[in-house]
Structure formats: C-alpha cells, structure tokens
Amino acid sequence: MKKQTQWSLALIASIGTLSVNAAALDASYYIGAKIGGGHVSQLDNTVTELIDVDKNVTTWSAYAGIRVLPWLAAEIGYVDLGKISLRDVDGDYTATGVDLAAKAIYNINDKFDLFFRAGAFIYDWKANGNNVCCNDSYVTGTVGAGAEYQIAEKWSALVDYKYYPNVGGTPDFHTYSIGAQYTF
Numbered sequence: 001m002k003k004q005t006q007w008s009l010a011l012i013a014s015i016g017t018l019s020v021n022a023a024a025l026d027a028s029y030y031i032g033a034k035i036g037g038g039h040v041s042q043l044d045n046t047v048t049e050l051i052d053v054d055k056n057v058t059t060w061s062a063y064a065g066i067r068v069l070p071w072l073a074a075e076i077g078y079v080d081l082g083k084i085s086l087r088d089v090d091g092d093y094t095a096t097g098v099d100l101a102a103k104a105i106y107n108i109n110d111k112f113d114l115f116f117r118a119g120a121f122i123y124d125w126k127a128n129g130n131n132v133c134c135n136d137s138y139v140t141g142t143v144g145a146g147a148e149y150q151i152a153e154k155w156s157a158l159v160d161y162k163y164y165p166n167v168g169g170t171p172d173f174h175t176y177s178i179g180a181q182y183t184f
Contacts, residue, residue: 027066027067027068028066028067028183028184029064029065029066029067029183029184030064030065030066030067030181030182030183030184031062031063031064031065031181031182032062032063032064032065032156032158032179032180032181032182033060033061033062033063033179033180034059034060034061034063034158034160034177034178034179035058035059035060035177035178035179036058036059036060036175036176036177036178037056037057037058037059037175037176038056038057038058038059038081038082038173038174038175038176039055039056039057039173039174040055040056040057040084040171040172040173040174041055041171041172041174042166042170042171042172043055043084043170043171052086052087052088053084053085053086053087054084054085054086054087055084057081057082057083057084057173057175058082058083059079059080059081059082059173059175059177060079060080060177061077061078061079061080061099061177061179062077062078063075063076063077063078063099064076064077065103067105070105070107071104071105071106071107072102072103072104072105073102073103073105074101074102074103075099075100075101075102075103075117075119076098076099076100077098077099078096078097078098078099079096079097079098079099079121080094080095080096081094081095081096081097081123081164081167081173081175082094082095084171086129086132089129089130089131089132090129090130091127091128091129091130091131091132092128092129092132093125093126093127093128093132093168093171094125094126094128095123095124095125095126095164095167095168095171095173096123096124097121097122097123097124098121098122099119099120099121099142100119100120100121100122101117101118101119101120101142101144102117102118102119103115103116103117104116104117110150111149111150112147112148112149112150113147113148114145114146114147115145115146115147115148115160116143116144116145117142117143117144117145117146117160117162118141118142118143118144119141119142120139120140120141120142121139121140121141121142121164121167122137122138122139123136123137123138123139123140123164123167123168124137125137125138125167125168125169134169136168136169140164140165140166140167141165142162142163142164143162143163144160144161144162144163145160145161146158146159146160146161147159147160148181154182154183154184155180155181155182155183156180156181156183157178157179157180157181158178158179158180158181159176159177159178159179160176160177160179161174161175161176161177162174162175162177163175
C-alpha cells in the first residue's frame with residue numbers, strides 16, 4: 001500500500017475516533033467556506049528560468065469540523081489552491097486537495113478566538129497545456145493561524161493564513177483567506 005494511502009487512512013481514522021468520542025462530550029459541529037489569495041514560492045527553477053510565471057493565485061475552500069473540547073477541533077475540507085499561469089507558453093498548473101487538520105483554539109473572550117492549525121494536505125497537482133510537465137499526487141503537511149469573530153448566535157467571520165509546502169514537488173503555497181462559518 002502506498003504511503004500516501006496509509007497516511008490518508010490513518011488521518012481519517014483519527015478524525016473518526018474524535019467524532020465518536022465527541023458524542024460523549026458537548027461537541028459542536030460546524031461548516032464554513034473561505035476565499036482569498038496567495039503566493040507561490042520555490043517553484044522549480046527549471047520552469048521559472050525558461051518561462052515567465054504569474055505566482056499570485058486565487059484560492060477557495062469549503063470545510064467541516066467538530067469542536068471536541070473548548071480548545072480543540074478537527075477539520076476536513078476541500079481546498080483549491082488556484083491556477084499558476086504560464087505567460088510564455090499556453091499552459092498552467094493547478095493544485096487541489098483534501099485538508100485534514102487539528103485546530104488549537106485560544107479563546108480571547110465570548111466572541112473572539114485565535115486559532116492555530118496543523119495537519120496534512122492530500123493534493124492533486126495538474127500540469128495543463130502542451131509541453132507542460134508534470135502531474136503529481138501526494139501528501140504534504142500544512143500549518144496555519146487565524147482569528148474568528150462571532151457575528152451572530154451561530155455565525156462567525158474569520159481570517160486566516162495557511163502554508164502548504166512542497167505541493168507538486170517543490171512549490172510552496174502561502175494563502176490568505178476570509179470566510180464565514182456556521183455552527184450547529
């Protein structure tokens with residue numbers, strides 16, 4: 001079995017275990033969506049030396065989570081890291097995937113939280129166009145931080161930063177997002 005599949009199954013099993021244990025606690029479930037931008041660094045030099053590349057991307061994501069303790073949550077989500085446009089050739093790179101993370105929460109007051117995230121990103125890197133190389137699928141880590149403000153009883157607004165290293169081999173993605181979250 002590939003290491004990617006083993007890691008994926010282990011993370012899904014961990015989140016499942018949290019969900020079962022959360023049933024005994026007063027856990028809260030939530031869903032959310034974010035949109036933002038980002039910058040790509042460390043793109044392979046063989047690409048950037050030959051081709052002019054637009055390294056700014058538009059990103060979005062949708063996610064679900066379970067807050068199992070006042071200071072701990074588990075999240076799973078779909079992430080679209082955008083399109084890296086190649087200016088001198090007809091082509092681009094895209095990166096999408098599933099984000100699995102633990103989220104540590106620090107409560108400032110009744111309405112305002114800071115959070116820190118760490119987990120895994122199971123990605124699909126696509127090279128689109130003639131003579132654009134190469135596709136890749138793998139698992140990499142992800143870390144992030146942000147703030148959440150409760151704007152209504154069940155609604156929150158949030159801002160966050162996430163870092164995705166070595167997506168598609170060498171590129172690192174730095175993303176900045178705003179979003180909305182609904183808690184059940």
